[in-house]
Amino acid sequence: MAANGSSPEQSGRRHKVEGPKKHIVAFVFSILLTFIAFATVIGGEINKDFIYIILLGTAVLQVFVQMAFWMHMKDRGHRFAIIGILSGVFIVFTCVIMAEYWVWW
Amino acid sequence: MAHAHAHGHAVKRYSGIMDWLTTVDHKKIGILYLIAGGFFFLVGGLEAILIRVQLWQPQNDFVSANTYNELITMHGTTMIFLAAMPLLFALMNAVIPLQIGARDVAFPFVNSLGFWTFLFGGLLLNVSWIVGSVPDAGWTSYAPLAGTTYSGNHGVDYYVLGLQIAGIGTLIGGINFLVTIINMRAPGMTFMRMPMFTWAAFITSALILFAFPALTVGLAALMFDRLFGANFFDPSAGGNAVLWEHIFWIFGHPEVYILILPAFGIISEVISTFSRKRLFGYSSMVFATILIGFLGFMVWAHHMFTTGLGPIANALFSIATMLIAVPTGIKIFNWLFTMWGGSIKFTAANLYAVGFIPTFVMGGVTGVMLAAAPADFQYHDSYFVVAHFHYVIVGGLVLGIFAGLHYWWPKMFGRVLNETLGKLTFWMFFIGFHLTFFVQHFLGLMGMPRRIWQYLDGLGFNEMNMISTVGAIMMGIGTIMFLINVAASFAKPKTAAFDPWEDGRTLEWTIPSPAPEYNFAQTPLVRGYDAYWKEKMEGRSGMTPAEPIGPIHMPSPSILPFCMGLGLFIAGFGFMYAPDWGHFLGTPLTMGHMIGIVGLLITFTSMLLRSVIDDHGFHIEEAEILKDMGGKA
Numbered sequence: 001m002a003a004n005g006s007s008p009e010q011s012g013r014r015h016k017v018e019g020p021k022k023h024i025v026a027f028v029f030s031i032l033l034t035f036i037a038f039a040t041v042i043g044g045e046i047n048k049d050f051i052y053i054i055l056l057g058t059a060v061l062q063v064f065v066q067m068a069f070w071m072h073m074k075d076r077g078h079r080f081a082i083i084g085i086l087s088g089v090f091i092v093f094t095c096v097i098m099a100e101y102w103v104w105w
Numbered sequence: 106m107a108h109a110h111a112h113g114h115a116v117k118r119y120s121g122i123m124d125w126l127t128t129v130d131h132k133k134i135g136i137l138y139l140i141a142g143g144f145f146f147l148v149g150g151l152e153a154i155l156i157r158v159q160l161w162q163p164q165n166d167f168v169s170a171n172t173y174n175e176l177i178t179m180h181g182t183t184m185i186f187l188a189a190m191p192l193l194f195a196l197m198n199a200v201i202p203l204q205i206g207a208r209d210v211a212f213p214f215v216n217s218l219g220f221w222t223f224l225f226g227g228l229l230l231n232v233s234w235i236v237g238s239v240p241d242a243g244w245t246s247y248a249p250l251a252g253t254t255y256s257g258n259h260g261v262d263y264y265v266l267g268l269q270i271a272g273i274g275t276l277i278g279g280i281n282f283l284v285t286i287i288n289m290r291a292p293g294m295t296f297m298r299m300p301m302f303t304w305a306a307f308i309t310s311a312l313i314l315f316a317f318p319a320l321t322v323g324l325a326a327l328m329f330d331r332l333f334g335a336n337f338f339d340p341s342a343g344g345n346a347v348l349w350e351h352i353f354w355i356f357g358h359p360e361v362y363i364l365i366l367p368a369f370g371i372i373s374e375v376i377s378t379f380s381r382k383r384l385f386g387y388s389s390m391v392f393a394t395i396l397i398g399f400l401g402f403m404v405w406a407h408h409m410f411t412t413g414l415g416p417i418a419n420a421l422f423s424i425a426t427m428l429i430a431v432p433t434g435i436k437i438f439n440w441l442f443t444m445w446g447g448s449i450k451f452t453a454a455n456l457y458a459v460g461f462i463p464t465f466v467m468g469g470v471t472g473v474m475l476a477a478a479p480a481d482f483q484y485h486d487s488y489f490v491v492a493h494f495h496y497v498i499v500g501g502l503v504l505g506i507f508a509g510l511h512y513w514w515p516k517m518f519g520r521v522l523n524e525t526l527g528k529l530t531f532w533m534f535f536i537g538f539h540l541t542f543f544v545q546h547f548l549g550l551m552g553m554p555r556r557i558w559q560y561l562d563g564l565g566f567n568e569m570n571m572i573s574t575v576g577a578i579m580m581g582i583g584t585i586m587f588l589i590n591v592a593a594s595f596a597k598p599k600t601a602a603f604d605p606w607e608d609g610r611t612l613e614w615t616i617p618s619p620a621p622e623y624n625f626a627q628t629p630l631v632r633g634y635d636a637y638w639k640e641k642m643e644g645r646s647g648m649t650p651a652e653p654i655g656p657i658h659m660p661s662p663s664i665l666p667f668c669m670g671l672g673l674f675i676a677g678f679g680f681m682y683a684p685d686w687g688h689f690l691g692t693p694l695t696m697g698h699m700i701g702i703v704g705l706l707i708t709f710t711s712m713l714l715r716s717v718i719d720d721h722g723f724h725i726e727e728a729e730i731l732k733d734m735g736g737k738a
Contacts, residue, residue: 080287084311091315091402095355102418103351103406 026069033058033065119662127662129213132620134220135198136517139510141224142191148231149183150584152176157541157577160570163562173558174241175260179234181244182264185360186271187227189502193367194219194278196509197306199517201282203613203620204300206291206629206636211284213660214715219278221670226271229674233263240264243556245357246327248338248349253331259681265328266677272317272324273673279313282306291612292651293631297391300611300635301377301384304391305370308398309363315402316359323352332680347412354405362401365497366394368505369436372458375508376440378608379455380447383635386439393432393439400429410481419478426476433469437462452606453527457508460535461501468496471546486556489549495542499580507534507587512606519599519619522590530586537579544569610638615648617733623657626730654731656724663720668711676704 037058040051068074072081119127128134156176159167168176202210210216233239238258242251251261286307290299299307327349329335336342338349377384384390406414406422414422440462449455471493475481484490507530515521548569553560560566604614612629613620615637627650633639640648679700686696694702 084283084314087311088315091399095402098403098406098421099351102421103414 022069026065030062030065033062124662126667127664129217129660129662130622131198131202131210131213131216132517134216135195137220138191138195138198141227142188142195145183145187145227146192147584149180149188150581152180152183154577154581156180157574159558161574162571163567164559170558171241175239177556178240178243182230182240182268185244185364186268187230189364189498190275191223192506193364196371196506196513197282197367200513200613201303201306202285202289203516203616203624204303204611205286205289205294206612206625206631207285207289208624208657209660210281211288212281214663214666215277215281217663218666218669219274219281221274221666222673223271223274223278225670225674226267226269226274229270229677230263230267232678233260238263245353248346251327252339262331262681265324265331266681269321269324269328270673270677272320275313276317279310279317282310283314286310291628291631294636297388298631298634298636301373301387301390302367302370305366305394308394309366312359312363312366312398312401316356316363319352319356323349323356326352347409350409350412351405354408358405358408359401361497362397364502366397368461368502369394371505371509371512372440372461374611375454375458375512376443378512378606378610379450379452380444381608382443382447384439385442386435387634389435390439393435396432397429400425400432404429407476410478411485423476423478427473430469430473437466452511453522453524453531454508454511456528456531457504457511460531461504461508464496464500464504468493468500471496484549486554487549488545488553488555491555492542492545492549495545499538499542507531514594515601515605515618516613517619518594519601520594520597521601521605522594526586526590526593530583530590533586534580534583537576537583540576541573541580542576544572610635612636612648621733623659623725623730626734627654628652654727656726657730658722658724660722661720665711665715669708672704672706672708672711674704675707676701679704
């Protein structure tokens with residue numbers, strides 16, 4: 001709640017009220033993904049390669065859910081959020097590449 | 106919609122100590138940061154004096170070797186995390202919303218939470234002095250030394266958990282300022298019209314957002330190593346000790362830019378105001394700030410030249426480090442050109458700012474010297490390095506903070522600091538600073554290693570160490586003189602004018618000193634860079650309002666952020682001692698676990714309450730605003 005929180009009518013921007021449904025779905029989905037990853041590792045005698053595939057798959061899906069729903073990347077008017085995330089990704093990638101090819105080559 | 110609910114909604118307003126514990130007003134939170142940061146600055150300063158007393162003569166035994174290790178560790182950690190950063194947050198909180206024409210930060214509740222988590226993290230770290238097991242592995246806490254094998258007591262646990270909790274506060278503070286600067290600017294305040302301090306705070310906040318998670322991860326890994334027997338950093342069990350250095354410095358190098366960029370911003374404001382000139386090369390200043398921020402992430406391995414990265418890595422990181430001198434040089438020249446031809450007023454604030462420039466250049470030059478990898482093999486872990494980073498941190502950041510405090514003191518407290526005493530303080534501190542650290546360059550070149558407890562007679566170190574100690578005591582006296590100035594200013598009534606320096610250029614000088622709770626009775630319309638100066642030059646006495654006078658929506662105060670911070674403090678303390686104290690009533694849980702769980706319960710209950718209580722805030726009505734305006738005009 002911003003201090004000079006103008007109501008949607010005042011700011012002239014139309015804001016569609018979504019309700020919590022999408023958030024609950026996304027929340028359940030991300031918990032489920034975490035549980036699957038955890039269960040695969042805990043759950044005893046499974047082929048290691050298979051575990052890697054499951055872990056990678058759930059991780060990619062998890063990133064997607066987090067970015068799209070929680071980081072609002074699916075919504076309009078979130079240009080700054082996207083710029084911020086992309087610049088973060090850019091810096092992290094540069095750091096990883098530096099560490100990988102400069103430090104441990 | 107929130108308006109309809111909040112009108113006529115009686116809000117609980119506190120007074121006295123409860124007002125300070127519950128406040129979500131950025132100006133009051135700024136003052137809280139100033140008090141807490143100032144307190145830790147005194148603690149860290151006292152530790153510094155004790156270090157210098159130990160070193161004033163060869164083979165002194167004023168403190169034991171172990172206490173000395175504790176002193177240097179806590180001095181570094183306290184000054185960086187608990188003094189420098191909060192003092193910057195104090196100025197950012199006090200000034201940024203005023204500079205961009207906003208009524209508060211974007212998330213006032215989160216702002217308060219950031220302060221309380223920082224404070225409780227800092228207190229947890231310093232509780233270690235009381236219980237007698239103090240962190241002693243250096244402020245960098247390098248891995249094999251910080252592991253349980255070599256640091257068996259709870260000292261490093263205090264470091265890990267204290268910094269982790271304080272780090273939460275810093276991280277959410279940074280996010281808050283990013284959102285505030287993006288979303289809360291007054292009409293007409295485009296990015297390229299923002300004051301330089303706001304720009305610096307913006308870039309610093311972005312650096313906090315990207316750098317602090319690395320520290321969080323590193324501390325979490327070290328915590329697992331220490332408390333739960335993991336072996337991230339234990340080579341004998343397949344871990345990697347150098348990994349800690351990488352993680353720490355991927356955080357740690359951006360951290361030094363997090364510290365210095367706001368100081369650059371302060372200096373830009375002060376020099377421009379007291380030269381009565383527009384900041385020279387504003388857009389190149391913005392560009393240079395962004396470039397420094399970006400390059401700051403690309404140079405961490407220059408702290409590790411001697412760990413054996415190989416010639417290629419050393420050469421590349423060497424070049425990347427030297428590159429930073431380019432945007433920094435742009436800034437230095439821009440400040441000089443701002444002063445060139447200006448009608449300069451040497452107020453106390455401006456003395457600090459002008460003193461900053463040559464001092465910081467000296468720190469920068471030794472920085473480039475250290476960046477040359479082959480030469481660094483000679484300088485490494487010597488007093489040369491100590492001299493270098495104190496030149497950039499004390500000579501850069503602390504002088505910047507003092508400049509900012511003198512400059513914005515009237516806006517924060519409604520009283521101007523005594524100019525004569527301020528100038529005397531500057532000379533005492535400035536001369537003391539150079540006495541302390543200039544000779545340390547030569548001590549380093551002569552071979553005195555850093556972090557040593559004693560040195561032998563006859564090595565030629567004696568005189569310079571004596572000079573250094575005298576200088577440190579002068580800096581201590583300077584700090585006490587500043588405190589006297591502060592105390593004296595509070596004996597005077599709040600009579601500061603809106604624009605006490607008469608040459609104010611930015612929006613904070615268009616409103617009363619101190620600013621009213623709602624900052625701007627009417628949001629101003631910004632028509633250019635240096636918005637207030639532009640209006641002055643066109644013959645107007647104030648800003649054109651962008652809205653009629655009307656009720657102003659305010660966030661309600663809340664005690665919950667304090668409770669969340671307190672809970673984390675108790676939890677950290679409890680879990681740390683989990684292995685030591687006996688079991689709780691025969692359960693598998695120990696006393697430490699129980700205390701930890703109580704702490705977490707306090708935090709999570711507060712979070713739950715925050716989620717379920719629907720808080721619409723309240724309104725300050727038109728009548729009250731008109732009364733304020735009439736009374737002050």
